[in-house]
Amino acid sequence: MNEIKIGLIGLGTVGSSVLKMIIENSDKVQTITGRRLSVKTIVVRNVAKHRRQVPKDVTLTTDLNAIINDPEIKIAVEVMGGIHPAKEFVTALLNAKKHVVTANKDLIASAGEELAATAKQNHCDLMYEASVAGGIPILRTIVNSFAADYITEVKGIVNGTCNFILTQMQQQHWSYDQALMKAQELGFAESDPTNDVEGIDSAYKMVILSQFSYGAHIKLSNMSVEGISTIQQDDIQRAAEFGYTIKLLGISRRIDNGVFAEVGPVLVPQDHPLATIHNENNAVMVTGEAVGETLFYGPGAGGLPTANSVLSDIVSVTKNIVLGTTGHFFNNYQSSPSEIGNIDPKDVKYAYYLSLKMLDAPGQMLKFTQIVTQSGASFSQIVQTKTDHQTARVTVITHKISKSQLSDIKRALRKVNTIALLAAYKVLQQ
Missing domain, CATH: 3.30.70.260 (ACT domain)
Structure with missing residues (x-):
């Protein structure tokens, strides 16, 4: 009764960091929640590849049913990424009455409403703080700290790969190709960086941020999305001469009764707070009618920063289990359809x-x-x-x-x- 057992799906950079943090921080979590966390089962594609990094008392398997059919496992953590088969996995877990924590922005942006409804039907929690801006607790901050404020705009640097590349182009005067190669060498960019450098990753995050900020679900197909792959060194230098630095920004704001959202390169004044965010770091600026502009800054990617947000969600779910308050939406704010009209x-x-x-x-x-x-x-x-x-x-x-x-x-x-x-x-x- 004093232990919450967890199933983990995926053991890559984030998954292995989640495992590490649960093991190392179990005493602190127990002090906060009254329950000890332990990982019981991990689902991976290749058991032999991961056997050495997993404690002997943890079951390592390729079969998701080992989590679905285990009544002892109360929380499932999905960090495998992608939309399919992650959507099918998360749906099956929720229907099996498992609470789910995920860092999967693609999944939440494209199927979040459907999965949230499934979670509510099964009286389960679905948490996804880590899906936006890595280690920055931006979603829970919007839900809690801005609950009584009227948010008018959210904008920011929400992709560390692009920010690293643009930083090198500006500071080292490298070409885009040189900066991308360095990002790949350091592990900041995938071998196929398309989703990052073409702005798709940022767009998914802006969909989620807009949902939390305005209660409006914006479809990716309705957004203008442009990446950084065509930015030339000439434009970097010319922008600097004009007094600006180029950043890939996601911007969403209220206009009359609608919400406008877009991702693309933006010239930011050199004395603006967002111009000072360098390398793989992220920053989100939230503007509310009462509080004005607030800036949230920190590491936007990486195993431990993202795992920290995942563990924060696990702690929240654990508290809900203890209090018997599971089954509520992570974000309850929903605008009426008439408030999400098309923008002229x-x-x-x-x-x-x-x-x-x-x-x-x-x-x-x-x-x-x-x-x-x-x-x-x-x-x-x-x-x-x-x-x-x-x-x-x-x-x-x-x-x-x-x-x-x-x-x-x-x-x-x-x-x-x-x-x-x-x-x-x-x-x-x-």
Whole structure:
């Protein structure tokens, strides 16, 4: 009765760190909850590969049924990653009356509502603090500390791989390819880094953050998602000359009765708090009507930081088991469907950094200026540099314009074969 037995699915970087923390911190957890935690069974793909790192009294198996059918196991921890078969595994565990803790952002962003409903039907807890920003306890903070505030915006650096790459491009003046290779050498980037560098990982996290902040479930298909793989060293340097640093930001904010969310490279003023977040670290800035802007900063990935968030969830579930209060939603905040209307592109306004390559000949700047003027936009800064005998590089920062105006400019530029738009990034203003 004084012991809570745990089943662990996955024993990679995060899973092995969870096992380590449970073993090393069981005394502290017992003091806090009145229950001792112990890992009874671990499900892996290859038993022989992991046998040496697991204590002898822990069952190592490839069969999920060893957890599902074991009445002694009360909490299952899923850290295998991916959507399938993780979704099927978590569903089966919840239907077997197991409380589930997961670090799987892809799963929660794509099937979180369905799984939360299954958990509630079975009077089980489903916790996923570790799915966003690694070791930063941002989800529970939003649920608890912002419960009475009206959140108007959430933005931040939520992918450590991209932040590491951009930091090296800025500080070491490396190319994107050089910085990616270094990230892979250090284990910050996967051999296939697509989800990270193309912004997909960040988008999943913004879906979850928006759900917690506004009670609104945003579909990935409704978001504009752009990564960092096309960022050039020229743009890094030009942004610095303008007084900015380029960061991959996820941004979501209330606009009238809807929620706007987007992921992409953004020029951040060098004196802005987000500009000071370097390497693999993450930071989330939450803006509430009462509290104003608050910044949460820390390691966004890695075994032990993520495992710390997982263990925090395990402790919360354990407390709920002791108190008999399991079966409630991790996040109870739900907006009515009428509050999640589509956002008119005319209502989404930012300044933009535009980088262009154009024929170095009379009349080309006039063509560009006319296109911008016809869209109703204007410039706040403009720089032209010669690149070779035939072409010039032009970079501008506009005054605030709407997304529809930006679309008009892009559309018009595609019709001019002597001008190419190389980059169009939002500019964050203080």
